[in-house]
Amino acid sequence: MLVDWQQIIEALWETVAMVSFSLLFSVVIGLPLGILLVITRKGHLWENKQLFNLLNAVVNIFRSIPFIILMVAVIPFTRLVVGTSIGTAAAIVPMVLYAGPYIARLIENSLLEVDPGVMEAAQAMGATPRQIITRFLIPEALSSLLLGITIATIGLVGASAMAGAVGGGGLGDLAITFGYQRFDTTVMLITVGILVVMVQGLQSSGNILSKKIRRR
Template sequence: MEIINGFLDEWGEYIWEAIIQTFQMVSISLIISIVIGLPLGVLLVLTRPGKSLENKYLFGFLNVVINIIRSIPFIILLFFILPFTKLIVGTTIGVLGVIVPLVVFTAPYIARLMENSLLEVDRGVLEAYEAMGIKTKDIIWNVMVREARPSIVLGLTIATIGLIGATAMAGLVGAGGLGDLAYRFGHLRYEPTVMYVTVGILIILVQGLQSIGNVVAARLKKD
């Protein structure tokens, strides 16, 4: 207990601040990414060949852009769009400076997950509603999204976990958070205990999120 208390006295404030910064980065980036990614996923479904708003040019453009962004590792994307980040938020460091690259990295991923979830909905169910003359927008939100809710929840859970990993890498540019703490103190200053504690906290966060996502998805399947 003396060892633990001594560690907390020395590092507790830094760890708590890093946890808060990580939650800020994840929550803000996730909300913005969902606002962008979910409608984008719906658009990918509606404009693909054979769908109600079929548009091969728009679908092809969105498909290529999403694939290009998803093919770039986050750490490279982070440095690649630094000028764009500076232009949008006025800084490239701290929590604010990493929001833009996190959104650029996550929104296309969520869009693809949303697309896959909606495409899993039984085609027969959709045809039945279409035969009744129900409008496309009503089918999307009241049928497709409702039927795909468990898959969407699991997809968002995976996206959130990926986002936590990205925030850890963002520590390399002084973004703050657990990754920054592990890098500056655990690696550069040779404090292995800080590194171990940081990794442990990240594992707990990921395990907790995955468990919550699994429970919510299971309950939605029963509805």
């Protein structure tokens, strides 16, 4: 059976686009959320029990819904945002809702690992809360933040394949429609191969970048 490379490359680009855009929006949402989850904690920069409990609950709710269900459940919202519930752009909405809270948790974890002594030193220097976040907390956690974002990106690659199942396009769509429904084993193997290489590449670049920042 002949392999339509044109189609595969097109699907690859759709996957890359879905992952990149949803990663971008997820970080935009997840980073402030993660920071808020840290600084509203008891005894932290901006202690606020109600806000912490609220954010914590929201993140937990989104994190507990399996992606395939989340995708279907938010269809009305997706329509509201992008005008349609089918296609690559439509897939990005549930992907952001899935990865945003996930990234928030990963960022929260990294920031909590920062030595409290560094914060003490920052306060002793007279740093403002904003300076403490931008000049102390984030730079100190950056190496670990990058590893977290790498994990989230790989999660998004997986999610993008699932999005394919409901007409989101991309490599997952290709694998389902050709590989599964038309018994085209070659296409199935090629898509799986591409996904494996993609994830390997992402993890390695994440590791290298994180190591470079850590400077050890």
